[in-house]
Amino acid sequence: MSRSPSASTxxxxxxxxPKSCDILASMLREQILDGTIPDGSMLPAERELVEQTGLSRGSVREGLRILEAEGFIKTRSGRYGGSMATRPTGAMVSEQINVFARISGIPLTSIVEARVALEPMLARLAAVNRTDEDLAQLEAISKRIVAASNDVPTYLQENVNWHCALAQASHNELLHTFTVSIAQLIREATSIKNMAPLEIRMIVIQAHDKILQAIADKDPEAAERRMLRHVQAYAEHVKQLMKKSSATTGKSKKSA
Known part of the structure; x- marks a missing residue:
């Protein structure tokens, strides 16, 4: 007679x-990050990895595909092919964040909010940490922005370059990487009709001059304050344009 489980069982x-391919990818990832597998060195061939780990060839291949997608290895085919260890660069991380934002459909308002949260601190850090070379680069880009004030596509790209240069001048690599990741998203958004009319372009140039002066003077409080004013004004401009766009879309649908 079988015994029924009690209520207290x-x-x-x-x-x-975890899947075996995920475990392999994790092990190799950690070894690349800590230098056990040096950057640029070749990983063992698939057959060797199968023998060393006891995993199936399918699991090994899937583990390597995971690492390749993450940017930890580069794989080439052919007689002299194989998988080479590569440490992810800031540019690769920026691209991944950019792709994530696109796939996730993150709205422009969220990107602008991130900018408002981020850039005042970048301006403060730039005022503290900037070098003469950083300052010279920002000044050079500012001159190019003024020269391109009537050439909207060039103006927009140089504006993005200016903000990326300011992030570089902060000498905080993590913040710089994040800034670069959203820079192109902002660039594409600002190409929308009426996003950067001449009046706005002139206001931006004036704001940049004031921020740059604070950075040149190594005045972090002024740099942060002026940048906050600048990005908040931009956020409000975007907000108003989004409202107008929604209203226009709504009218069009009713007319249809």
């Missing part, structure tokens, strides 16, 4: 066991 939850 504990119930076990499902156990989530």
């Amino acid at each position: 504990p119930r076990l939850s499902l156990i989530d066991v």
Whole structure:
């Protein structure tokens, strides 16, 4: 006679066991990051990895595909092919964040909010940490922005270059990487009709001059304050344009 489980018998939850390909990818990733596998060195061939790990060839291949997608290895085919370890660069991370924003459909308002949160601190750090070379680069880009004030596409690109140069002048690599990642998103957004009319372009140039002066003077409080005023004004401009766009779209749908 079988014994029925009592009400007090504990119930076990499902156990989530990692896939073998994920475990392999994690092991190799950590070894690339800590330098055990030097940047630029070749990983063992698939057959060797199968022998060393006891995994199936399919699991090994999938683990390598994961690392390649993450930018930790580069794989080439052919007689002298194989997988080479590569440490992700700031540019690669920026591109991944950019792609994430596109795939996720993050709205322009969220991107602008991130800018408002980020750039005042970048301006403060730039005022503290900037070098003469950083300052010279910002001044050179400012001159190009003025020269391109009537050439909207060039103006917009130089404006993005200015903000990326300011992030570089902060000498905070993490913040710089994030700024670069959203810079192109902002560039594409500002190409929308009426996003950067001549009046706005002139206001931006004046704001940049004031921020740049504070950075040149190594005045972090003024740099942060002026940048906050600048990005908040831009955020309000975007907000108003989005409202007008929504209203116009709504009218068009009613007319249809």
